[in-house]
Amino acid sequence: MILLIVAVVPGFWYGSRLALNTQYPALAVASGSMHMPPGTPCNGWSHPFARTLHVGDLIIVQGVNASDIHAAPYPDGDIIVFHDLYRDELIVHRAIEKKVQNGVIYFVTKGDGNSIADPQIPADRVIGKVILRIPWVGHIALIMRNSSGIYLIIALIAILIIIELIIPVFSSKKPESESQKNSDEASEPKASGPQSAKPPLDVSLFFFQHAP
Ligand SMILES: [Zn+2]
Numbered sequence: 675m676i677l678l679i680v681a682v683v684p685g686f687w688y689g690s691r692l693a694l695n696t697q698y699p700a701l702a703v704a705s706g707s708m709h710m711p712p713g714t715p716c717n718g719w720s721h722p723f724a725r726t727l728h729v730g731d732l733i734i735v736q737g738v739n740a741s742d743i744h745a746a747p748y749p750d751g752d753i754i755v756f757h758d759l760y761r762d763e764l765i766v767h768r769a770i771e772k773k774v775q776n777g778v779i780y781f782v783t784k785g786d787g788n789s790i791a792d793p794q795i796p797a798d799r800v801i802g803k804v805i806l807r808i809p810w811v812g813h814i815a816l817i818m819r820n821s822s823g824i825y826l827i828i829a830l831i832a833i834l835i836i837i838e839l840i841i842p843v844f845s846s847k848k849p850e851s852e853s854q855k856n857s858d859e860a861s862e863p864k865a866s867g868p869q870s871a872k873p874p875l876d877v878s879l880f881f882f883q884h885a886p
Pocket of ligand 1: 710718720721
Protein backbone atom coordinates (compact mmCIF):
# COMPACT_ATOMS: atom_id res chain seq x y z
CA MET A 675 0.00 0.00 0.00
CA ILE A 676 1.32 3.35 -0.93
CA LEU A 677 0.07 6.37 0.91
CA LEU A 678 0.95 9.72 -0.43
CA ILE A 679 2.45 11.64 2.41
CA VAL A 680 3.07 15.29 1.89
CA ALA A 681 5.46 17.45 3.80
CA VAL A 682 4.82 21.07 4.53
CA VAL A 683 7.52 23.21 3.01
CA PRO A 684 9.05 24.93 6.04
CA GLY A 685 8.13 28.51 6.59
CA PHE A 686 6.71 29.02 3.17
CA TRP A 687 4.85 32.24 2.28
CA TYR A 688 2.66 33.24 5.15
CA GLY A 689 0.90 35.63 2.79
CA SER A 690 -0.05 32.89 0.41
CA ARG A 691 -2.02 31.19 3.16
CA LEU A 692 -4.39 34.09 3.01
CA ALA A 693 -4.29 34.44 -0.75
CA LEU A 694 -4.94 30.76 -1.33
CA ASN A 695 -7.37 30.40 1.56
CA THR A 696 -5.59 27.44 3.11
CA GLN A 697 -3.18 26.55 5.89
CA TYR A 698 -1.18 24.48 3.45
CA PRO A 699 -0.49 26.61 0.37
CA ALA A 700 2.66 24.73 -0.65
CA LEU A 701 3.37 21.06 -0.13
CA ALA A 702 5.94 18.59 -1.34
CA VAL A 703 4.82 15.26 -2.75
CA ALA A 704 6.54 12.52 -0.75
CA SER A 705 5.40 9.28 -2.35
CA GLY A 706 4.58 7.92 -5.74
CA SER A 707 0.95 6.83 -5.49
CA MET A 708 -0.01 9.26 -8.26
CA HIS A 709 2.74 8.06 -10.59
CA MET A 710 1.65 6.75 -13.98
CA PRO A 711 1.57 4.15 -15.40
CA PRO A 712 0.37 2.14 -12.38
CA GLY A 713 2.77 -0.35 -10.89
CA THR A 714 5.92 1.39 -12.06
CA PRO A 715 8.23 3.00 -9.51
CA CYS A 716 8.41 6.77 -9.25
CA ASN A 717 11.96 8.04 -9.29
CA GLY A 718 10.74 11.61 -8.91
CA TRP A 719 12.76 13.05 -11.79
CA SER A 720 11.22 11.79 -15.02
CA HIS A 721 7.85 12.82 -16.47
CA PRO A 722 8.05 16.52 -15.68
CA PHE A 723 5.07 17.27 -17.94
CA ALA A 724 2.75 14.44 -16.92
CA ARG A 725 -0.83 15.22 -15.97
CA THR A 726 -0.40 13.73 -12.54
CA LEU A 727 1.95 14.14 -9.58
CA HIS A 728 5.35 12.67 -8.86
CA VAL A 729 7.66 12.43 -5.86
CA GLY A 730 9.42 15.74 -5.36
CA ASP A 731 6.75 17.88 -6.96
CA LEU A 732 6.01 21.12 -5.21
CA ILE A 733 2.26 21.63 -5.32
CA ILE A 734 0.34 24.84 -4.78
CA VAL A 735 -2.97 24.24 -3.05
CA GLN A 736 -6.01 26.47 -3.06
CA GLY A 737 -8.76 26.18 -0.47
CA VAL A 738 -12.07 25.84 -2.30
CA ASN A 739 -15.66 24.92 -1.52
CA ALA A 740 -16.47 21.24 -1.93
CA SER A 741 -19.10 22.17 -4.50
CA ASP A 742 -16.35 23.69 -6.68
CA ILE A 743 -14.33 20.47 -6.78
CA HIS A 744 -14.72 18.57 -10.00
CA ALA A 745 -14.66 14.80 -9.45
CA ALA A 746 -13.91 12.49 -12.37
CA PRO A 747 -11.54 9.63 -13.19
CA TYR A 748 -8.00 10.32 -14.45
CA PRO A 749 -7.10 12.69 -15.97
CA ASP A 750 -10.07 15.06 -15.61
CA GLY A 751 -10.90 15.14 -11.91
CA ASP A 752 -9.33 17.69 -9.59
CA ILE A 753 -6.39 16.54 -7.49
CA ILE A 754 -7.22 17.33 -3.88
CA VAL A 755 -5.35 17.43 -0.58
CA PHE A 756 -7.13 16.02 2.46
CA HIS A 757 -6.60 14.76 5.99
CA ASP A 758 -6.28 10.99 6.04
CA LEU A 759 -9.15 9.21 7.78
CA TYR A 760 -6.94 7.05 9.97
CA ARG A 761 -3.58 8.76 10.35
CA ASP A 762 -2.36 12.24 11.07
CA GLU A 763 -1.19 12.71 7.51
CA LEU A 764 -2.08 14.72 4.50
CA ILE A 765 -2.86 12.84 1.31
CA VAL A 766 -2.98 14.18 -2.22
CA HIS A 767 -5.07 12.05 -4.57
CA ARG A 768 -7.49 12.64 -7.40
CA ALA A 769 -11.18 13.14 -6.65
CA ILE A 770 -12.84 10.54 -8.88
CA GLU A 771 -16.39 10.62 -7.55
CA LYS A 772 -18.60 12.99 -5.59
CA LYS A 773 -21.62 11.86 -3.58
CA VAL A 774 -24.19 13.60 -1.43
CA GLN A 775 -25.55 11.64 1.52
CA ASN A 776 -27.93 13.27 4.02
CA GLY A 777 -26.87 16.66 2.76
CA VAL A 778 -23.16 15.97 3.28
CA ILE A 779 -20.76 15.93 0.34
CA TYR A 780 -18.36 12.99 0.18
CA PHE A 781 -15.46 12.37 -2.18
CA VAL A 782 -14.04 9.10 -3.39
CA THR A 783 -10.36 9.60 -4.08
CA LYS A 784 -7.69 7.50 -5.74
CA GLY A 785 -4.01 7.70 -6.43
CA ASP A 786 -3.59 7.66 -10.20
CA GLY A 787 -1.03 4.89 -9.81
CA ASN A 788 -3.08 2.89 -7.30
CA SER A 789 -5.26 0.03 -8.43
CA ILE A 790 -8.00 0.65 -5.88
CA ALA A 791 -9.79 3.77 -4.70
CA ASP A 792 -9.58 5.14 -1.16
CA PRO A 793 -12.51 5.01 1.28
CA GLN A 794 -14.77 7.99 0.77
CA ILE A 795 -14.11 11.09 2.84
CA PRO A 796 -16.50 13.82 3.98
CA ALA A 797 -15.89 17.25 2.48
CA ASP A 798 -14.76 18.70 5.81
CA ARG A 799 -11.53 16.69 5.59
CA VAL A 800 -10.62 18.33 2.30
CA ILE A 801 -8.00 21.07 2.47
CA GLY A 802 -8.13 22.21 -1.12
CA LYS A 803 -7.29 21.40 -4.68
CA VAL A 804 -3.96 21.43 -6.45
CA ILE A 805 -3.81 24.40 -8.80
CA LEU A 806 -0.15 24.27 -9.75
CA ARG A 807 2.51 21.62 -9.94
CA ILE A 808 6.21 22.51 -10.01
CA PRO A 809 8.34 19.45 -10.77
CA TRP A 810 11.48 18.70 -8.75
CA VAL A 811 11.42 21.71 -6.40
CA GLY A 812 9.77 19.71 -3.61
CA HIS A 813 12.86 17.51 -3.36
CA ILE A 814 14.45 20.29 -1.31
CA ALA A 815 11.76 19.95 1.34
CA LEU A 816 12.01 16.16 1.28
CA ILE A 817 15.78 16.26 1.77
CA MET A 818 15.39 18.70 4.66
CA ARG A 819 12.89 16.36 6.26
CA ASN A 820 15.08 13.28 6.42
CA SER A 821 18.29 12.88 8.38
CA SER A 822 20.61 13.74 5.52
CA GLY A 823 19.00 17.18 5.49
CA ILE A 824 21.30 18.25 8.30
CA TYR A 825 24.32 17.85 6.02
CA LEU A 826 22.67 19.99 3.40
CA ILE A 827 22.02 22.68 6.00
CA ILE A 828 25.64 22.52 7.20
CA ALA A 829 26.84 22.78 3.59
CA LEU A 830 24.60 25.81 2.99
CA ILE A 831 25.89 27.52 6.14
CA ALA A 832 29.46 26.84 5.03
CA ILE A 833 28.73 28.34 1.61
CA LEU A 834 27.15 31.41 3.20
CA ILE A 835 30.15 31.94 5.48
CA ILE A 836 32.49 31.68 2.49
CA ILE A 837 30.34 34.18 0.55
CA GLU A 838 30.42 36.60 3.47
CA LEU A 839 34.20 36.35 3.64
CA ILE A 840 34.74 36.71 -0.11
CA ILE A 841 32.33 39.57 -0.86
CA PRO A 842 34.11 42.08 1.44
CA VAL A 843 37.47 41.19 -0.15
CA PHE A 844 36.17 42.02 -3.61
CA SER A 845 34.08 45.03 -2.70
CA SER A 846 36.94 46.66 -0.78
CA LYS A 847 39.25 46.66 -3.79
CA LYS A 848 37.33 49.23 -5.76
CA PRO A 849 37.23 52.01 -3.15
CA GLU A 850 40.96 51.54 -2.53
CA SER A 851 41.91 52.13 -6.15
CA GLU A 852 39.52 55.09 -6.34
CA SER A 853 40.96 56.66 -3.25
CA GLN A 854 44.45 56.30 -4.68
CA LYS A 855 43.32 58.27 -7.72
CA ASN A 856 41.75 60.87 -5.48
CA SER A 857 44.87 61.28 -3.40
CA ASP A 858 46.74 62.49 -6.48
CA GLU A 859 44.24 65.28 -7.07
CA ALA A 860 43.32 66.38 -3.58
CA SER A 861 45.25 66.28 -0.38
CA GLU A 862 42.19 66.00 1.80
CA PRO A 863 42.00 62.35 2.79
CA LYS A 864 38.74 60.65 2.22
CA ALA A 865 37.48 57.71 4.15
CA SER A 866 38.65 54.75 2.19
CA GLY A 867 39.42 51.10 2.38
CA PRO A 868 37.34 48.36 3.82
CA GLN A 869 35.56 50.66 6.29
CA SER A 870 33.91 52.68 3.55
CA ALA A 871 33.14 49.65 1.48
CA LYS A 872 29.48 48.83 1.21
CA PRO A 873 28.64 46.24 3.82
CA PRO A 874 28.08 42.85 2.24
CA LEU A 875 24.53 41.75 1.78
CA ASP A 876 23.59 39.72 4.80
CA VAL A 877 22.71 36.60 2.91
CA SER A 878 22.58 34.45 6.00
CA LEU A 879 20.02 36.67 7.68
CA PHE A 880 17.82 36.52 4.62
CA PHE A 881 18.18 32.78 4.48
CA PHE A 882 17.34 32.07 8.06
CA GLN A 883 14.23 34.19 8.03
CA HIS A 884 12.78 31.58 5.78
CA ALA A 885 14.28 28.59 7.53
CA PRO A 886 12.20 26.57 10.00
ZN1 LIG B 1 6.72 9.55 -10.93
